[in-house]
């Protein structure tokens with residue numbers, strides 16, 4: 001399977017339009033060695049013809065332009081995106097659906113019943129899109145591996161994550177199974193596995209098992225410290241309260257990644273613009289290098 005990172009940034013992207021933190025200011029002025037990143041999305045294919053879009057970012061049009069494989073131009077109106085999977089109902093993962101409204105048929109969108117409810121009631125994108133291409137909802141069930149008919153060569157298995165539903169969800173701060181999922185992608189030919197979870201708030205046993213079974217983990221890299229946003233005065237919430245396990249500190253992502261087999265490829269994704277790992281010259285980035293942990297960037301490709 002081939003995985004293409006379309007956007008490695010968290011909500012807001014990097015630099016964020018109104019942010020003047022050290023990172024955003026530095027990348028804007030060119031005084032910081034760091035790559036700009038668009039908002040959270042990946043594309044995955046088993047045959048490099050048909051692609052699953054994981055999350056529809058507000059930056060989707062720019063992401064499609066920078067990855068021509070998604071636009072094979074076989075007909076007047078055409079796309080290689082054969083299905084869309086939503087891992088939660090957050091703005092940074094769903095707003096791009098509006099930009100895909102010119103599709104010629106209803107979009108096969110795979111998501112849990114909880115995410116569908118949030119996108120029908122709290123933020124009724126699905127209803128609005130009913131006036132355009134429409135949504136052909138396919139219920140994404142947790143547990144057993146399943147195939148997406150229009151995408152050959154891959155199986156998916158979803159598991160619930162304790163993270164957080166969006167502010168407009170009836171279950172905000174009262175997490176329900178299916179508000180956020182992690183997905184294992186299995187290549188039918190090679191048997192290789194990717195575990196993808198850009199919003200991972202707690203390392204529960206089934207999540208840890210999926211990570212240990214994976215050949216590559218592409219996991220939550222939102223914030224370095226739990227109180228990063230509080231110390232900056234950017235938010236009143238800790239990383240954990242927002243549903244994102246911080247990298248540093250006891251029980252943080254680095255400790256967990258350190259327990260994985262040396263052969264597992266370890267990559268952080270959904271990086272918030274305040275995170276010091278974006279600065280390629282920072283001590284935090286050096287620590288990741290020493291631990292053999294990569295930081296995803298827009299355009300990164302992974303072959304499994």
Ligand code: MLT
Pocket residue numbers: 010011012090091092093199242243
């Ligand atoms: C999150 O990952 O916590 C959300 O996407 C944040 C946001 O976009 O506001």
Ligand code: MN
Pocket residue numbers: 010011040090092093199270
């Ligand atoms: Mn997000």
Ligand code: ZN
Pocket residue numbers: 015016019020021022023024025273274
């Ligand atoms: Zn910033």
